[in-house]
Amino acid sequence: xxxxxxxxxxxxxxxxxxxxxxxxxxxxxxxxxxxxxxxxxxxxxxxxxxxxxxxxxxxxxxxxxxxxxxxxxxxxxxxxxxxxxxxxxxxxxxxxxxxxxxxxxxxxxxxxxxxxxxxxxxxxxxxxxxxxxxxxxxxxxxxxxxxxxxxxxxxxxxxxxxxxxxxxxxxxxxxxxxxxxxxxxxxxxxxxxxxxxxxxxxxxxxxxxxxxxxxxxxxxxxxxxxxxxxxxxxxxxxxxxxxxxxxxxxxxxxxxxxxxxxxxxxxxxxxxxxxxxxxxxxxxxxxxxxxxxxxxxxxxxxxxxxxxxxxxxxxxxxxxxxxxxxxxxxxxxxxxxxxxxxxxxxxxxxxxxxxxxxxxxxxxxxxxxxxxxxxxxxxxxxxxxxxxxxxxxxxxxxxxxxxxxxxxxxxxxxxxxxxxxxxxxxxxxxxxxxxxxxxxxxxxxxxxxxxxxxxxxxxxxxxxxxxxxxxxxxxxxxxxxxxxxxxxxxxxxxxxxxxxxxxxxxxxxxxxxxxxxxxxxxxxxxxxxxxxxxxxxxxxxxxxxxxxxxxxxxxxxxxxxxxxxxxxxxxxxxxxxxxxxxxxxxxxxxxxxxxxxxxxxxxxxxx
Ligand code: G6P
Numbered sequence: 226x227x228x229x230x231x232x233x234x235x236x237x238x239x240x241x242x243x244x245x246x247x248x249x250x251x252x253x254x255x256x257x258x259x260x261x262x263x264x265x266x267x268x269x270x271x272x273x274x275x276x277x278x279x280x281x282x283x284x285x286x287x288x289x290x291x292x293x294x295x296x297x298x299x300x301x302x303x304x305x306x307x308x309x310x311x312x313x314x315x316x317x318x319x320x321x322x323x324x325x326x327x328x329x330x331x332x333x334x335x336x337x338x339x340x341x342x343x344x345x346x347x348x349x350x351x352x353x354x355x356x357x358x359x360x361x362x363x364x365x366x367x368x369x370x371x372x373x374x375x376x377x378x379x380x381x382x383x384x385x386x387x388x389x390x391x392x393x394x395x396x397x398x399x400x401x402x403x404x405x406x407x408x409x410x411x412x413x414x415x416x417x418x419x420x421x422x423x424x425x426x427x428x429x430x431x432x433x434x435x436x437x438x439x440x441x442x443x444x445x446x447x448x449x450x451x452x453x454x455x456x457x458x459x460x461x462x463x464x465x466x467x468x469x470x471x472x473x474x475x476x477x478x479x480x481x482x483x484x485x486x487x488x489x490x491x492x493x494x495x496x497x498x499x500x501x502x503x504x505x506x507x508x509x510x511x512x513x514x515x516x517x518x519x520x521x522x523x524x525x526x527x528x529x530x531x532x533x534x535x536x537x538x539x540x541x542x543x544x545x546x547x548x549x550x551x552x553x554x555x556x557x558x559x560x561x562x563x564x565x566x567x568x569x570x571x572x573x574x575x576x577x578x579x580x581x582x583x584x585x586x587x588x589x590x591x592x593x594x595x596x597x598x599x600x601x602x603x604x605x606x607x608x609x610x611x612x613x614x615x616x617x618x619x620x621x622x623x624x625x626x627x628x629x630x631x632x633x634x635x636x637x638x639x640x641x642x643x644x645x646x647x648x649x650x651x652x653x654x655x656x657x658x659x660x661x662x663x664x665x666x667x668x669x670x671x672x673x674x675x676x677x678x679x680x681x682x683x684x685x686x687x688x689x690x691x692x693x694x695x696x697x698x699x700x701x702x703x704x705x706x707x708x709x710x711x712x713x714x715x716x717x718x719x720x721x722x723x724x725x726x727x728x729x730x731x732x733x734x735x736x737x738x739x740x741x742x743x744x745x746x747x748x749x750x751x752x753x754x755x756x757x758x759x760x761x762x763x764x765x766x767x768x769x770x771x772x773x774x775x776x777x778x779x780x781x782x783x784x785x786x787x788x789x790x791x792x793x794x795x796x797x798x799x800x801x802x803x804x805x806x807x808x809x810x811x812x813x814x815x816x817x818x819x820x821x822x823x824x825x826x827x828x829x830x831x832x
């Protein structure tokens with residue numbers, strides 16, 4: 226996590242740094258800071274707790290001038306979110322450092338530096354980079370050499386940028402485990418965690434690779450690989466659109482993104498369906514020939530999309546499928562069945578655990594790797610054999626909404642594509658395609674339920690706990706509903722497969738614990754109804770999102786909201802929408818920070 230921006234230019238860079246940080250708030254928003262070297266070679270540092278806006282205000286009140294500077298927006302790992310722990314960290318009023326990642330041996334290095342007479346002012350792991358660089362600078366000729374020596378001593382993950390007020394014409398940047406991109410301007414250069422931060426100043430980028438260190442000045446960029454040898458990294462033109470992304474008529478990005486789902490789904494389907502079939506170039510068939518097993522890796526909301534896909538791969542395509550959380554997969558020894566496809570699912574394409582899992586999988590016996598991703602220039606896209614671009618449009622709200630439903634649509638297209646080699650008939654493929662094509666209109670109908678859901682939320686906002694129930698592929702949808710509610714309203718929410726209710730969670734059920742049930746018209750409906758009766762018999766209060774043909778009726782113990790009838794294949798996508806709206810409206814009543822909930826970040830680039 227954490228967002229980094231740096232610049233070496235002739236003009237003042239404070240505004241560029243702040244604008245860049247604003248684009249990177251999705252990586253963390255606990256505190257923000259910048260350090261700039263002024264023309265008289267003084268280091269000026271400003272740090273503020275809270276969002277970038279606070280830092281911007283501080284810069285307006287005390288302007289900082291200078292052409293070389295670094296800036297940072299933080300997601301706290303070591304040390305609480307206060308001003309002393311905010312980046313940049315400074316050594317001897319000379320060296321300033323911003324860092325994204327975790328230095329795992331920081332305690333040992335801290336001890337060694339204390340023995341050398343260094344004083345630490347923060348609890349962060351980052352501060353060791355600052356003092357270590359200062360320490361090495363006493364015996365090296367250049368800042369580059371000092372950083373090279375420093376980096377050799379670091380264990381863990383870092384994307385870091387270092388400046389020295391005595392050498393104001395350059396910055397040194399290093400990457401291992403945390404992404405950094407160099408932006409090329411005319412007589413000026415930049416660095417950032419994500420090209421998005423720099424689109425206002427350049428569209429030409431080169432991506433640093435693992436172990437790279439770069440020396441960046443106004444007129445040159447010298448890159449050295451992990452062995453210290455000079456290397457060239459391709460300069461590419463960014464494909465990311467720089468269109469303004471404001472909230473429009475909506476109060477929050479999340480609401481805007483919920484309402485954008487019909488459009489996002491249309492975009493992902495466009496050009497990918499031909500005559501009742503998934504188009505041949507949607508997924509490159511030659512690389513996917515003979516796939517007999519699928520392993521999906523993801524985190525958070527993307528993991529829930531993967532869980533739904535497991536039901537589809539096995540029931541529709543007849544292909545065995547495992548799903549695992551990336552942070553578990555990467556640290557266990559797994560067996561790779563023959564002819565396996567590894568799929569990573571990620572909105573950002575930069576989730577540290579998912580990326581590490583992909584890298585691990587490349588050393589295992591997978592036939593090929595595929596990512597379904599929303600960020601064309603991300604590490605996952607660059608490092609996977611096959612990339613399916615989701616085209617959901619930029620998602621700003623930390624709690625994922627449209628990325629989830631678009632991931633599901635993409636997975637359904639993959640199920641149809643791979644299913645052809647297995648049990649999926651042309652008729653069934655046609656049915657999947659038609660169901661997918663009906664999605665945008667169906668979702669519009671569900672979005673029209675907003676007022677009803679808003680009223681429902683009013684009876685919910687004073688609750689402290691809640692239970693979400695579903696069966697079959699609706700079980701992961703219940704999980705996603707519970708995740709949304711806890712992320713943005715801070716209400717404790719758990720999800721259970723409804724059949725598991727009597728194995729524990731039923732003990733929790735009382736009038737203070739609302740139970741939310743997702744009940745489409747499918748072959749598990751009657752089983753689900755029995756589970757609902759179990760809750761009713763224990764005095765539980767239920768909210769049931771049900772198909773109009775399901776037979777559920779509102780009464781004293783149950784509020785039923787009718788969801789338009791849909792093909793059961795796409796029901797997981799359709800039933801996601803009311804749960805998103807419910808969480809949103811509960812959060813709104815509770816007055817939480819919907820788009821940037823406490824303690825979270827959109828892109829989790831540390832493990
Ligand atoms: C964070 C975000 C979630 C997201 C998860 C995985 O936790 O807050 O919304 O689902 O990361 O992110 P990815 O970008 O890999 O889908």
